[in-house]
Amino acid sequence: MDMTAPRRPNPAHGDCSKVSQILARVGDKWTVLVVMMLGGGPKRFNEIRRSIEGISQQMLTRTLRGLERDGMVTRTIYPTIPPQVEYELTPLGRSLLEPVMALGSWAQAHIPSIDAARAEFDRRKAG
Template sequence: MTLSHRDETTCEGVSRILSRVGDKWTVLVVEFLSDGPMRFNELRRLIGNISQKMLTTTLRGLERDGLVTRTVYPTVPPRVDYDLTPLGRELLVPVKALALWARENIDRINAARARFDLTGR
């Protein structure tokens, strides 16, 4: 079965979107922003082990994709808030479901990993 040009473009587009929304940093940022707007350093502190560069890159990508807004307030120093757009709020449904699934199954997954590692593979 051959794919038409339209099908290839659709697959590529879907692949790029899934790469963005399936990224671990994206999932965490979206989940934390579900509580409302946050400043960069708030997000960084809550996420914990993310570098400044990675958080900047993630937020820019989410802004580019229309999932996050960046609002700059003219204060000294400038205040910048990040918030989910309506499209970003729609993304919360699968993100929260995935996070819940991970929390509910972490013990089973860790046990499976331990069994696999014992086999030396």
């Protein structure tokens, strides 16, 4: 048995549900965009919201709370009036940047192929 080979997930294994939960969090479109935004450094809530087209206040709150719960984001409250709140990636969150950026680059590079495949699929289904 090769001890250097990565362990393949076994769907019958208890860790599989944990992996699924983590993948659901990090694979969510809002999580990807928030992580990318925070990759440039700490940001305030409204700064993040203005930068991510289409995200509602409620969805951004939910996404940031989930990332904070999973240890990927820290929330710092500054004692000003009104209180200023900043969000920042933790080292764990920063480790997610590389795969998120790679996935984003892959998507960007394959937009024409995916658009063509969708158009062909829709053409076949319509005819």
